[in-house]
Amino acid sequence: xxxxxxxxxxxxxxxxxxxxxxxxxxxxxxxxxxxxxxxxxxxxxxxxxxxxxxxxxxxxxxxxxxxxxxxxxxxxxxxxxxxxxxxxxxxxxxxxxxxxxxxxxxxxxxxxxxxxxxxxxxxxxxxxxxxxxxxxxxxxxxxxxxxxxxxxxxxxxxxxxxxxxxxxxxxxxxxxxxxxxxxxxxxxxxxxxxxxxxxxxxxxxxxxxxxxxxxxxxxxxxxxxxxxxxxxxxxxxxxxxxxxxxxxxxxxxxxxxxxxxxxxxxxxxxxxxxxxxxxxxxxxxxxxxxxxxxxxxxxxxxxxxxxxxxxxxxxxxxxxxxxxxxxxxxxxxxxxxxxxxxxxxxxxxxxxxxxxxxxxxxxxxxxxxxxxxxxxxxxxxxxxxxxxxxxxxxxxxxxxxxxxxxxxxx
Numbered sequence: 134x135x136x137x138x139x140x141x142x143x144x145x146x147x148x149x150x151x152x153x154x155x156x157x158x159x160x161x162x163x164x165x166x167x168x169x170x171x172x173x174x175x176x177x178x179x180x181x182x183x184x185x186x187x188x189x190x191x192x193x194x195x196x197x198x199x200x201x202x203x204x205x206x207x208x209x210x211x212x213x214x215x216x217x218x219x220x221x222x223x224x225x226x227x228x229x230x231x232x233x234x235x236x237x238x239x240x241x242x243x244x245x246x247x248x249x250x251x252x253x254x255x256x257x258x259x260x261x262x263x264x265x266x267x268x269x270x271x272x273x274x275x276x277x278x279x280x281x282x283x284x285x286x287x288x289x290x291x292x293x294x295x296x297x298x299x300x301x302x303x304x305x306x307x308x309x310x311x312x313x314x315x316x317x318x319x320x321x322x323x324x325x326x327x328x329x330x331x332x333x334x335x336x337x338x339x340x341x342x343x344x345x346x347x348x349x350x351x352x353x354x355x356x357x358x359x360x361x362x363x364x365x366x367x368x369x370x371x372x373x374x375x376x377x378x379x380x381x382x383x384x385x386x387x388x389x390x391x392x393x394x395x396x397x398x399x400x401x402x403x404x405x406x407x408x409x410x411x412x413x414x415x416x417x418x419x420x421x422x423x424x425x426x427x428x429x430x431x432x433x434x435x436x437x438x439x440x441x442x443x444x445x446x447x448x449x450x451x452x453x454x455x456x457x458x459x460x461x462x463x464x465x466x467x468x469x470x471x472x473x474x475x476x477x478x479x480x481x482x483x484x485x486x487x488x489x490x491x492x493x494x495x496x497x498x499x500x501x502x503x504x505x506x507x508x509x510x511x512x513x514x515x516x517x518x519x520x521x522x523x524x525x526x527x528x529x530x531x532x533x534x535x536x537x538x539x540x541x542x543x
Contacts (some may be wrong), residue, residue: 153330158281160326161268162288164224164261167231167323168204169289171258171316172197173296178309185309186244198502199248203255204262205498211256212263212491213351216341220268220334220487224327227260232320239313254316261323263494267486270479271334278480279424282472283416290409290468298398341485351488363537364478365492367428370530371470372497373504374439374523378464380505381519389516390453400457404464411468418469424476425538431469432531438463439527443520456516463523470530477537500526 175182176197183193207227215223234254241247265285273281300312341351355361382404386397411431418427442459445451451459475493482489504522511518 156326156330157272158284158288160323160330161265162285163319163323163326164228164265165285166289166292167261167316167319168255168258169292170296170299170319171235171254172200173292174300174303174316175309175312177301178304178312181304182247182309186241186247188244192244196244196248196251199251200255200258201498201502203252203257204259205255205495205502207256207259208263208491208494208498209352210491211260212267212487212489212494213341213485214487215260215264215267215335216351216485216487219337219340220264220271221327221331223260223264224268224331225324227257227264228320228324228327230257230320231261232317232324233257235313235317235320239310239317257320259494263490264487266475266479266490266493268331268334270483270486270490272332275480278476279419279472280416282476282479283412283414283419286412286415286468286472286475287409290405290412351485352492355482355485355488355492358481359536360540361478361482361489361492363533363540364428364474364481365496367432367530367533367537368471368474368478368493369496369500370526370533371432371435371467371474372501373526374435374463374530375467376501376505377508377519377522377526378460381508381516381522382460385456385516385519386453389514390456392453404457404461407461407465408468411465411470412472413468415469415472419473419476423541424473424480425534425541427469428473428477429531429534429538431466431473432527432534435463435466435470436524436527436531438466439520439523442516443524446515446517446520451516459520463527474534474537 179190179193182196183190186193211223211227231254234250234257237250238247238254241250269278269281269285303312303315356365382401383397386392386400387394392400415427422430438459438461441462442451442456445455445459478489478493479486482492504526507522508519511521
């Protein structure tokens with residue numbers, strides 16, 4: 134194994150042992166995956182939550198929006214902060230605060246308290262998403278980045294499959310508040326995991342100086358580099374396509390094709406396994422092709438699946454089998470697309486990995502949040518709105534991938 138530290142390659146020595154590397158990757162994967170879990174685990178409880186807190190469906194769903202706002206703001210602030218103060222303080226503090234805000238959510242007496250706590254939970258959970266990528270960039274060289282990000286992506290692909298199942302099983306026996314109690318426990322366990330197994334990958338001599346304001350300005354400096362901005366835009370467009378898929382797929386398979394919730398979850402789960410397979414394939418393919426080439430190939434493949442679905446809807450319509458096949462092609466291609474674009478951006482933004490990661494995550498979630506309501510705005514009586522939003526997003530993402538490849542040598 135080849136690892137590196139931003140200041141001292143010798144500092145990576147202890148992580149040459151495979152079990153220690155495995156623990157490192159599992160904790161980083163947990164840090165990246167706990168925020169998606171905080172969304173997916175309690176979605177099935179929204180009706181019960183609304184009744185319990187004497188609010189309507191819109192009031193309960195606002196807790197999802199509040200959490201998303203927190204994730205966006207948290208990434209933009211905490212990524213640069215980790216470049217200034219180090220990775221461990223931000224990761225440990227974020228995990229502890231995530232646990233604390235989860236406890237407040239579990240005990241919330243009103244929906245207003247819940248939504249405020251969800252915003253704080255999103256900010257705290259963003260630490261795991263944004264700083265874990267920076268830790269990987271600190272510890273691993275460019276040859277290792279594709280393999281590490283592919284494994285993290287594969288583990289992350291399990292979250293959409295396991296979270297609804299775990300949340301549903303939990304809700305069969307306990308009220309919705311216990312979901313947040315479980316999330317609080319996860320936050321505590323992650324804090325312990327960081328304390329024991331995540332090294333401080335950014336030595337004092339490699340940190341940005343000048344305070345938080347200067348660290349935040351690092352985002353602007355990173356964004357001003359075309360070689361970094363191109364993959365950031367590609368990821369943002371890919372994120373919009375993913376959010377459109379998440380927003381539309383349940384309605385498509387349950388309301389249009391009349392699948393039961395269990396069968397639609399099966400469809401969603403198979404697609405997630407396709408995504409995981411794509412992530413694992415990326416680690417192998419990156420040994421023979423550049424990340425830039427794989428990004429472009431996967432962008433074209435993902436776009437082709439969305440275009441095919443849109444064309445079928447515009448002409449003869451599509452059966453459930455064809456709809457599923459088109460979406461499976463696109464979602465499996467995501468498994469290549471996302472680790473490739475993260476590898477490229479983080480490799481090119483090594484001067485400020487936290488700021489680069491913040492720019493990646495902020496753009497991904499911001500454009501994704503904007504794309505989700507567009508699907509519902511045009512109706513859910515056909516797969517066409519979902520396919521159209523995905524097609525536009527992925528076409529723009531592929532154009533950004535082309536720009537990424539053109540800036541490869543610069």
